[in-house]
Amino acid sequence: MQLVFVGPPGAGKGTQSKWLSSFLAIPHLSTGDMLRAAVEQKSDIGKSAQDFIQDGKLVPDDIVMELVDARLDEEDCKNGFLLDGFPRTLEQAKMLDQLLSRRGTPLSLVLELTVDENQLLQRLVDRGRGDDSPETIQNRFHVYRNQTEPLLQYYGEKDLIKSIDGSGSREEVREHIRVAVRQENLEA
Ligand code: ATP
Numbered sequence: 001m002q003l004v005f006v007g008p009p010g011a012g013k014g015t016q017s018k019w020l021s022s023f024l025a026i027p028h029l030s031t032g033d034m035l036r037a038a039v040e041q042k043s044d045i046g047k048s049a050q051d052f053i054q055d056g057k058l059v060p061d062d063i064v065m066e067l068v069d070a071r072l073d074e075e076d077c078k079n080g081f082l083l084d085g086f087p088r089t090l091e092q093a094k095m096l097d098q099l100l101s102r103r104g105t106p107l108s109l110v111l112e113l114t115v116d117e118n119q120l121l122q123r124l125v126d127r128g129r130g131d132d133s134p135e136t137i138q139n140r141f142h143v144y145r146n147q148t149e150p151l152l153q154y155y156g157e158k159d160l161i162k163s164i165d166g167s168g169s170r171e172e173v174r175e176h177i178r179v180a181v182r183q184e185n186l187e188a
């Protein structure tokens with residue numbers, strides 16, 4: 001199955017994706033993690049991406065697509081995958097649809113994690129990653145509202161969205177996801 005996690009910065013996509021990917025036995029593909037690894041390795045992609053990440057801006061679509069495209073070609077993605085933090089723009093969503101339709105494996109479900117902004121801010125400040133400074137966080141919220149939220153309508157029209165309350169503890173949110181996945185008959 002082909003799954004996507006969407007939600008604002010700090011919603012817990014990474015945490016819940018790690019659990020869900022092992023629960024469903026599909027690889028977890030986080031573009032944030034891939035980009036941070038590229039920055040760490042000082043690869044060409046990393047060098048192009050680092051200033052965008054540091055400023056809380058989106059990395060350009062073509063760079064991110066290149067990463068995702070290569071990753072989806074790997075053997076372990078044959079039977080499905082869980083995308084975390086991608087797509088983040090309508091353009092990325094459309095390119096993903098094309099790519100998946102060429103593979104003959106359309107999206108199964110898009111899980112949306114919802115958390116209010118005050119709580120998100122608190123979580124991000126507590127986490128304190130390099131791009132979690134107050135100014136960068138505001139930029140990322142802004143980018144989410146403007147560039148990523150339109151995806152909810154896009155996937156909503158395709159009847160692919162399932163919204164999950166992400167405001168509780170990790171364990172509570174995990175249970176909500178477990179129920180959602182069961183309702184969709186996605187368990188192996
Ligand atoms: P979480 O919800 O797990 O707390 P997050 O949304 O705050 O995470 P990441 O998904 O790790 O953070 O992304 C960090 C940064 O990496 C983004 O601010 C952006 O600069 C870049 N990035 C990640 N994925 C994409 C993407 N699909 N398109 C463009 N830029 C991306």
Ligand code: MG
Pocket residue numbers: 013014030032085
């Ligand atoms: Mg993340």
